[in-house]
Amino acid sequence: MYTYLFILCVIFTTPSAHTASAASGSVELDEISFNKIIKKFDAALVKFDVAFPYGDKHEAFVALAKDSKDVDELLIAEVGVKDYGEKDNEALAKKYGASKDNFPVVKLFVKGKSEPIPFDDSQGFNSDELRRFVRVNTGIYLSLPGCVRELDSLATKFMKAKDDERKSVLKDTVAAAEKLGSKDASSGKIYKTIMEKIIEKGDEFVKTEYERVKKLLNGKVSDEKKKLLLIRINILQSFQLFDKQVKPTKQEL
Template sequence: MYSYLKSSLVLFSILLSLKLAECCKGCVNLDEHNFNKIISRFKVALIKFDMAYPYGEKHDVFTKFAEEIADNKNLIVGEVGVKDYGEKDNEELAKKYGIQSKEDFPALKLFINGVTNQAKSFPVKDKWDTEMIRNFVKDNSDIYIGLPGCLERMDQLAEEFIKADDKDEKYKEIEKETHSLVEKEKDTATTYLKYMKRVLSNGVSFIKQETNRLKKLLKESNIQEKKKQDLSNRLNILKSFHVLGTKDEL
């Protein structure tokens, strides 16, 4: 009877671990056998070393980031599950990158152009958020990582617009260029153009005012999920207009 209960508890513990360990959508599972082979195929690789069945707030943030940039062809996001029991899978691989024990989990490492002996370490040890991880990748590589709801070319044009001395003329140029966008991108481009027109009417200070307004709306408890996503995307687009050194007014 005791043996049966013990086996049941072990099984329950395993099942509980599997339930807690949410699948990281957009991630690739790496191990000591395929690590170098896969990383070498990408311009940038962001890898999380963690326990074999990861869970918790940091894992959730990492998973969210992986989902957000899943379409980026220059960046791969991967996980290395390290076991401190049994055959201790991937333990030596983790130690190679300075991860000596489970106390170091989770640890993020960034690899550029497949170079595996020059990994950059994510410096944040406490609370993670997706913006921190995004900035870590952007600051240490030259690839574009857009926020959800943004377009790479429109982000570039928003920066050019906000820096331009003659914003009216720049707006006309940008409006013409948007005609060449594919149909599915035009709705998003319209939001960028709308904000540009508001800047022409109200000055650059409109960006800060609108940002604050959207942030307040997002804090409302009764907001529907679809509306919340739309507001978040619009807020992300506004971030493309924040350029240091611009005047407060036209």
């Protein structure tokens, strides 16, 4: 334990060109520290990128690092690669299929798995997609906008439950939603409505409703309406962990 704390202290106190990134929760790794640090965590989300990253994708990664700062079992880290001088970390990046031709490359290292899981950015490279990627592949809870942790757990329980048990889960969801503050009250109603519709129409409702909302998002809607639709999409995806036919949609606010 003391060795682990010492290693982290060294990382966060060593001056570097990326001090701002480290301060925001993203830890910098190199060819020496990589394996030492990665194996200390249940999961590690690592971005291989240029030595001095910038742009929307980097900002999305940093945003996730900030939001997950209290998730102890998850490490958010970066490997900065130089293609000049001594070419720092170039060999490490190449080992995991990353180079200047495809930067940034994000890989998820999960304890117990021999190979990292690659992040597919075809649905968008933003903090929500990164968050969802970690959550689906590790079970580590990272909330999406509009989602409520307790209700997400009930959504999971609901989808696993037999038909004759689902009304009981719905009842628990209604009780939990009634205790929510004003900020999350509208989300509570969405969880309740989705469960009621699934009981009425079957599990297929999740997919059809997802497609309906996605179609609305692709149309002309106000920014406020778009925000509400995205929240509904996020909550629907709490039910979709068991519906492999549905793929996450690109989300941009």
